[in-house]
Amino acid sequence: MSRTPFVLLLFLYAPALLGVDLQPPSSAEVCGDCHRAIHDGWKRSAHANAMESRLFQDALKLAEADFGVQSRKVCLGCHSPIAVLTGDLGLIKKVSWEGVTCDYCHSIRDVTLTEGNPRAKVEFSLVKSGPSKEAVSTAHGTAYSEVHTSALACVTCHEYRNSLGFPVLTTYSEWKNSAYTGGGESCQSCHMYRVEGDVVDPRVKRNSHLTLNLHEIPGSHSLDQLNKAIKGQLSAARDGNQVKVSVEVSNRGAGHDVPTGSPLRQLILEVRADRYDGKHFRQERVFRRTVADAQGKILNREHLAFLRAARVVTDTRLAPKETRNETFTFPAPPGVQTQLEASFYYYYSPMASTEAEQKVKFLTLRRLVP
Ligand code: HEC
Ligand code: HEC
Ligand code: HEC
Ligand code: HEC
Ligand code: HEC
Numbered sequence: 001m002s003r004t005p006f007v008l009l010l011f012l013y014a015p016a017l018l019g020v021d022l023q024p025p026s027s028a029e030v031c032g033d034c035h036r037a038i039h040d041g042w043k044r045s046a047h048a049n050a051m052e053s054r055l056f057q058d059a060l061k062l063a064e065a066d067f068g069v070q071s072r073k074v075c076l077g078c079h080s081p082i083a084v085l086t087g088d089l090g091l092i093k094k095v096s097w098e099g100v101t102c103d104y105c106h107s108i109r110d111v112t113l114t115e116g117n118p119r120a121k122v123e124f125s126l127v128k129s130g131p132s133k134e135a136v137s138t139a140h141g142t143a144y145s146e147v148h149t150s151a152l153a154c155v156t157c158h159e160y161r162n163s164l165g166f167p168v169l170t171t172y173s174e175w176k177n178s179a180y181t182g183g184g185e186s187c188q189s190c191h192m193y194r195v196e197g198d199v200v201d202p203r204v205k206r207n208s209h210l211t212l213n214l215h216e217i218p219g220s221h222s223l224d225q226l227n228k229a230i231k232g233q234l235s236a237a238r239d240g241n242q243v244k245v246s247v248e249v250s251n252r253g254a255g256h257d258v259p260t261g262s263p264l265r266q267l268i269l270e271v272r273a274d275r276y277d278g279k280h281f282r283q284e285r286v287f288r289r290t291v292a293d294a295q296g297k298i299l300n301r302e303h304l305a306f307l308r309a310a311r312v313v314t315d316t317r318l319a320p321k322e323t324r325n326e327t328f329t330f331p332a333p334p335g336v337q338t339q340l341e342a343s344f345y346y347y348y349s350p351m352a353s354t355e356a357e358q359k360v361k362f363l364t365l366r367r368l369v370p
Pocket of ligand 5: 053055056059060063071074075076077078079156157158159160169171260261262265302303306307348349
């Protein structure tokens, strides 16, 4: 690295002038001094909340209670990679509580896909790796990294086999096998698209491009993303004493299965038939991957799914670009009108403490059948 002395020299004065301590790995707040807009986006992301999330903390306690303290290292490997890399499993340092934070992602130098789980090569230094060949910073060195422009930046945490060899997370391979790969749409195209904003505070450096990569990384907690992902169409017809309903559901906008990721996530389609004579009916379809342990017991807790899943029981998820037709039948005597309502819910986890944290309704279709 012939650039290192140059980089160090710059480091010696610039951050000192700004009163910034860039000793790596830094807290996101330090980076946020200059990269304010990016920091604010990241702060709202699931990545920033990966450690402080109540759901995660509860699951971590259960993992340790059921499988011993060594399971902590497995979980923190993705929820606080800096804690594992710096040996801070006791979580003394503030940066260990920041979850998936700036200085982890921007210290990744390379990622390799191996037989087992993908591996990242991480170097904490005063050089930050990123997507641009032109970026020059007076505060720290910069290094162009192809990894950051591709799905490899995400693969180490979004593709995972547990110690039993079971693929718990398969988001990367779902994407890899989809038409999106050939179409040149990587994870970043849909999750980190460019939005207006200053990459660096203009007081630090005037920048010619006024857009930055969205660091909020919206996923299933964003109604916008859910509505991009799923399209539905409701049709219904009377057939004698019945109403026949058909809901066409398609995965239009997600570059992987819906739901993807944790086996506890579900997409639920609920169809209600409210008859004008006061009778009410309800049916549902669940799109999910159900997993079981080696003994065949179905697993419905995150810590069990991550550590003990050994096989798939059923998989009804929607593959990228897949369209499926779901049909329902309700009793409806002639002359009685029926109001139909089809609703799509995204369900996060049975461990969530409130109904609102547990699931969200994002799309409703209605039709009146005379
Ligand atoms: C999950 C990993 C991840 C985290 C966490 C993360 N970044 Fe990034 N960042 C990326 C990737 C990947 C890109 C490039 C995206 C692309 O090129 O499509 C990027 C781009 C950038 C850029 C390039 C400029 C631009 O165009 O936006 C800067 C600067 C940056 N990040 C700073 C930060 C700061 C500061 C934080 C913390 C507040 C942070 N990043 C957190 C992965 C991450
Ligand atoms: C004292 C101000 C300052 C601080 C603090 C700072 N940066 Fe930067 N950073 C800059 C400037 C200036 C640029 C150059 C922007 C450009 O040319 O577009 C930059 C560029 C970058 C890039 C872009 C590289 C690329 O390839 O696009 C990344 C990534 C980055 N910083 C990450 C970080 C991270 C991570 C931290 C915290 C550990 C951090 N920065 C802290 C000022 C700062
Ligand atoms: C064509 C656009 C597109 C591409 C490409 C794409 N995604 Fe997504 N992703 C979405 C949409 C839309 C959602 C929201 C619907 C959902 O949660 O399934 C989503 C949701 C997610 C979620 C949330 C799942 C959960 O359990 O909460 C994760 C994680 C994710 N994507 C990761 C990735 C990764 C990693 C890649 C690359 C390997 C990727 N995505 C590629 C569009 C895309
Ligand atoms: C160091 C591990 C790590 C890396 C690298 C990483 N993620 Fe994540 N990601 C996580 C964890 C952990 C969560 C879950 C946080 C939680 O909800 O507790 C998550 C959650 C998400 C979500 C869900 C957001 C939601 O709405 O629930 C999306 C989307 C996502 N990541 C996309 C990406 C993309 C795109 C990249 C690559 C640019 C990436 N991640 C890189 C660990 C990582
Ligand atoms: C290989 C990386 C990885 C490992 C290891 C990992 N997780 Fe996660 N975890 C994720 C990602 C990515 C998500 C969220 C998005 C998704 O569903 O893909 C997540 C989501 C979760 C959630 C749901 C959080 C929410 O906001 O809905 C809990 C709880 C959780 N993990 C607990 C654990 C526990 C406990 C362990 C250890 C036994 C663990 N995780 C190990 C990557 C990981």
